[in-house]
Amino acid sequence: MLARSALRVPSRAIARQSLGKTATRASSTAAGAEFASSPFYLTITASLATAAAAGSAAWYYHLYGQEAFAMTPAEEGLHPAQYPWVHERFNKTFDHAALRRGFQVYREVCASCHSLNRVPWRSFVGVMHTVDEMKAMAEENEYDTEPNDEGELEKRPGKLSDYIPAPYKNDEAARAANGGALPPDLSLIIKGRHGGCNYVFSLLTGYPDEPPAGANVAAGMNFNPYFPGTGIAMARVLFDGVVEYEDGTPATTSQMAKDVVEFLNWSAEPEMDDRKKMGVKAITLLTGLFAISVWVKRYKWSPIKSRKIVYSPPIRPRR
């Protein structure tokens, strides 16, 4: 604004000077360019002022800008720490060896209570297991056949197209076996919980040896600060060495938690690797198109942008 208002007087002066030669008058922007540049000290002052404003705002945010929670931390659940998950980065895939270990943890530990209803045996093929491995694993389980000619259901060994069987027949059976608490299905657990991977990892590794003094733990419940309400029906399940990894990785609690969380993230987002790969293609293609569009726009507009605007006032007859 300042620059523009400063412009006004000189440009009018120029206009007055060149009143006589109408044909050669330049457009006002070109004529005003030298006046538009402000003194250097103004730029410095403005930059410093902006930096000071931004800096003080950042400092204030650092001091007081933390989110205010209306519920108590116990009701909300302790906020999980942010862990450096490699697979969450834009340019990284799942670690498929970790997925394989995580599936082992799921099978040997979690699967006794938690279902994984949305994941079929076929989806492991080519991701962390071979066809033969998965066929063998599927065949270990029995599934109902279609009704035969007599209308009876028979049992058959599992096929690749079958889904991982649930540990309980139905929700009621699951509740009955777990003191009234329903172990949630784990297929979407990473997407379906605030905090995702960080939350599940913190929950699995966050059981204290004994509840802190003053904590209210109901009968049959366990204390976990990360669980909303802190009372969780699931006890700590991961202990060092509870699983023996086939690749020889030391099965510490945090190693198992990390592997199973990554596996559960795969089961929630099996498309992630493909998605990111397609994303890189899309970005490459679109940035190319964007660049072309900028050049073409500039090419098409250059005659307009460089045209000269001339004002020819009506010539009054001289007296």
Add this chain to the structure above:
Amino acid sequence: MRIFKNHPLLKIVNSYLVDSPQPANLSYLWNFGSLLAVCLGIQIVTGVTLAMHYTPSILEAFNSVEHIMRDVNNGWLVRYLHSNTASAFFFLVYLHIGRGLYYGSYKSPRTLTWAIGTVIFIVMMATAFLGYVLPYGQMSLWGATVITNLMSAIPWIGQDIVEFIWGGFSVNDATLNRFFSLHFLLPFVLAALVIMHLIAMHDTVGSGNPLGISGNYDRLPFAPYFIFKDLVTIFIFFIVLSIFVFFMPNVLGDSENYVVANPMQTPPAIVPEWYLLPFYAILRSIPNKLLGVIAMFSAILALLAMPITDLSKLRGMQFRPLSKIAFYAFIANFLILMQLGAKHVETPFIEFGQISTVLYFAHFFVIVPVISIIENSLVELATKKQ
């Protein structure tokens, strides 16, 4: 190309998108219209595709969405495009409305365009809400319950209307089916409204321009100048959309919606999608239910008051510094409302919400008319002196 001038349909295309003369000084802020048209196109194409695999039943809806995500070829791409473009649609429509407020696009002779635009905005919100219910996660069910229950605030017949909308005594199978049906229908209503929006603009004086003066001094044909200018922002939009769709598709959604709807369990906080939060904050700021609902709807309808309450003799704020301050204060207040909508209803957020609500309405009905009168007087004083 003579066919473009003679053909009864093509000549309409010609007069809107090819030869249509546009003011030469349009800035990039005039590109949101074409971007919004692209959004509507993406939504209709992806939406129709999703409908081919979706089952509107409370037992199967969630499963069918997961089926799309896992088993349908590139189904995840279609669904993530649909959900993220919905957010982009609102982001762009807010920018489009903001451009209109800043440059006085609502002033006569474009009042009709502005009014149709407000209707489009309301239909968009309805469509987005209906669509959010369809995956039938926890937030779908409880969001639907909260929003449909707003109607119960209507005196005498409120509860009957709510049950009429539900087709039962709670959100149920009938509700989901009719929401699906309406969610499929409304985008085409939107498309028709968009055409009306264009006709209303085209058949009066066309686009405004940043200077707020007549555009007739210098115009350029739409093709090639504005086609290629629009393409630049369309590709920027595609790049940003791709970053969301491919690398962080769920960042704008609530994880609660990946939990199957459970009528027996209320989620700890029922929060609408980010784009509805300012209006949700206004609703919650009013202690009385009926007045709250009225306030929420009038917050949108307040846009219709702009042509009346802006008394300024100049179009747009380019040369009105006081209005600029008021405008940016309004924007900041809107963003604050957006933050407050996601908070628990608790001190101090209740009080902040009430202050922001008062400010929101004051902008339309007090601040804008007062400032425009002041500025008119200042301009008059300045011109009289000379």
